[in-house]
Amino acid sequence: MSTAETVREIVAKHGKLPVDVGSIADDGDLYSAGLSSFASVQLMLAIEEEFDIEFPETMLNRGTFASISAIAKAVDTICAEQQAA
Numbered sequence: 001m002s003t004a005e006t007v008r009e010i011v012a013k014h015g016k017l018p019v020d021v022g023s024i025a026d027d028g029d030l031y032s033a034g035l036s037s038f039a040s041v042q043l044m045l046a047i048e049e050e051f052d053i054e055f056p057e058t059m060l061n062r063g064t065f066a067s068i069s070a071i072a073k074a075v076d077t078i079c080a081e082q083q084a085a
Contacts, residue, residue: 004072006050011068014046015039026069031062040065047071053078 004026011030012021018034035043043065048054053075055064064074 002072003075004068007047007068007071007075010046010050011043011071014043016042024068026072027067030065030067035065043071047075051075051079053082 008021008026011017015021015030015035016039017024017030024030024033030040040062044055044060055074055078059074059078063070065071
């Protein structure tokens with residue numbers, strides 16, 4: 001399963017969106033789809049747990065969680081940095 005697919009499943013479970021996550025494109029704006037600030041925190045915690053990562057403070061912004069592809073890119077970057085360390 002790709003990072004984006006896993007992120008999509010987590011968004012479906014923890015994003016509390018009023019629309020079907022399957023109807024949102026990978027680059028679709030999650031905030032426009034109904035993602036709240038509170039839900040984005042819950043989403044972040046679920047992603048950290050699933051991938052065994054911690055988002056650095058520099059990534060704790062609206063842009064990082066704006067879309068499934070943005071979240072997947074952030075996760076891939078963090079995982080790559082952890083493997084290199």
